[in-house]
Amino acid sequence: MQEAFGIGSANLNAQSYEQALLVPFCFELGRPVLQAYVIGRKYERLRVLAGLADDSPEEIPLTFAVYGDGKRLFSKVAERAGKAIPIDISVKNVLRLELVIFAAEGSEQVCNPDLETFVWASAQLDPISR
Numbered sequence: 376m377q378e379a380f381g382i383g384s385a386n387l388n389a390q391s392y393e394q395a396l397l398v399p400f401c402f403e404l405g406r407p408v409l410q411a412y413v414i415g416r417k418y419e420r421l422r423v424l425a426g427l428a429d430d431s432p433e434e435i436p437l438t439f440a441v442y443g444d445g446k447r448l449f450s451k452v453a454e455r456a457g458k459a460i461p462i463d464i465s466v467k468n469v470l471r472l473e474l475v476i477f478a479a480e481g482s483e484q485v486c487n488p489d490l491e492t493f494v495w496a497s498a499q500l501d502p503i504s505r
Contacts, residue, residue: 380410380474385494386429388459392496397428398476407477414472418500421466424459431456431492439476439493443469453493467503 384393398408425439440450441464449464466472476493 380408380495385496387424387426387494387496388457389429390459392424392494396474396495396498398493407475409473409475411471411473414466414469414500416468416470417502418469419465419467419503420463420501421472421498422461422463422501423498424461424494424496425451425453426459426494427453427456427492428494429457437476437478437493439474442473442475444471459496466500 380396380398382394383397384391385395385397386392387395396410421441427437436452436454438450438452441448441462443466448466448469449462451460453460474495
């Protein structure tokens with residue numbers, strides 16, 4: 376897997392997000408792209424919007440997933456541009472959180488580094504209440 380997220384602005388479902396995590400439009404045959412965070416078991420929930428940016432090519436569906444300590448916590452296929460998919464999952468007792476994107480197996484290699492395709496927006500980690 377490769378780490379290749381950037382931070383910048385993107386439009387998702389006709390709404391602008393200035394501090395979004397962006398995945399460049401560059402995938403190798405089924406090879407995942409990820410961003411990992413050590414959250415130190417200090418948080419209870421992850422809330423984030425995910426999806427293909429409004430200006431993304433629609434013909435390449437991408438699967439996005441959230442892993443906690445190697446265990447899949449959430450997974451969904453984003454099939455069309457502009458649809459924001461809300462994620463609200465428990466991350467209680469998670470040490471390492473991974474946001475993962477991958478193209479379908481058998482997809483041709485596609486790459487356009489000037490086009491940001493996948494967006495993670497409005498991410499929020501809720502601390503564990505004591």
